Amino acid sequence: MMKIISGNEAVALAVKLARVGVVGIYPITPQTTIIEELAEMKARGEISTDVVRVESEHSAMGVTLGAAVSGVRAFTATSSQGLLYMHEMVWWAAGSRAPIVMVVATRAVGAPWNIWNENTDFMSERDSGWIMAFASSPQEALDLTLQAFRISEDPRVFVPMMVGMDGFILSHTKTNVYIPSQEDVDAFIPPRRQPYVIDPETQESMGNIFQPIHYMKLRQSINDAIADSKDVIREVGREYEKVNPLADYKTLNVEYKLEDADYAVVTMGAWSLDAMEAVDRLRERGISVGLYRVRYVRPWAEDEILRALGDKKGVIVFDRATSLGRGGPLYLEVKASLNNPVKGVVAGLGGVSMNKKDFMEAISTSIEEMKRGSFREVTWYYPSEVKEVELGTPRSAI
Secondary structure, X not given: OEEEEEHHHHHHHHHHHOOOOEEEEOOOXXXXXXXXXXXXXXXXXXXXXXXXXXXXXXXXXXXXXXXXXXXXXXXXXXXXXXXXXXHHHHXXXXXXXOOOEEEEEEXXXXXXXXXXXXXXXXXXXXXXXXXXXXXXXXXXXXXXXXXXXXXXXXXXXXXXXXXXXXXXXXXXXXXXXXXXXXXXXXXXXXXXXXXXXXXXXXXXOOOOOOOHHHHHHHHHHHHHHHHHHHHHHHHHHHHHHHOOOOOOOOOOOEEEOOOOOOEEEEEOOOOHHHHHHHHHHHXXXXXXXXXXXXXXXXXXXXXXXXXXXXXXXXXXXXXXXXXXXXXXXXXXXXXXXXXXXXXXXXXXHHHOOOOHHHHHHHHHHHHHHHHHOXXXXXXXXXXXXXXXXXXXXXXXXX
């Protein structure tokens, strides 16, 4: 059925439909309503999930990991400082090859304190050993969360997976979302088939000290599992059409009006829809531009990227995140995959709004610079409505 719900509500429904066994919960804005919804479902008797309240995000992942290595389907969610506090356990989950699903409702990282949206928290985990997908709508948040259980628990994968979505913009905004039936989800997600579990009756353990060669081999196994998961993701995406007939997940990433475009814009997340409108308006003005939306950060779909962007005269990458001192992380990933000119634009940090007109200005300016053959590889873009604000160091920070 179709229902008007927020991204957080969509994720909670996906967890319910996936029949998750254990959820480790700790609140942090803007993901808190995910776990509140699950706790309310538990109180109403709608789910049999063990909802475990803990004292921190670090413990939330600890509980979730403990459930996963015992063979139980497990889920958690976090954001911003919470993900940073959880960072150690995020690596333990990957190193344990434990199928876990986590949703990250993205939010700026302090200091200074800020509760608004950016993607730096999510992007900071790209080296940890998780499959990483990012939604552009509440519908994708539900769809990708359901697919994440199937992908991470596939015997060809067995690594955890996180799904990102823009805090407030998606987590709290309500739109029409197609909710699949329990019967269709049950047919799509089989019972958990994890062959290695910790059991008090056995002598198996997990996470002990490894000799150097075995440590390196384990790291390679995680690397290979993530790299090879591209085929699994495409296979799962095709099968997901039986669950949601409106869905299209045949590819990891998404192309928009790229086939005949001379220039390409690369985005990730909710603002991609604003950027698509900007592409439409620029095309009406005779500017040959298309858009490429990154849906999977890990695995990195270099084959799709080369096919879509390799022949363009210029590629402009918008980042709502930073690798301070070097540019945006998405820009760095794209640039490493292409030989043609690539320009990075850092924008929208800390909740700074970017609308269609802002994208039109930033894209058209970047294309003109690239046509002249002389452009700064990374620029920071401020919308016209905030350009009047002094960009020096705030007195409160001195």
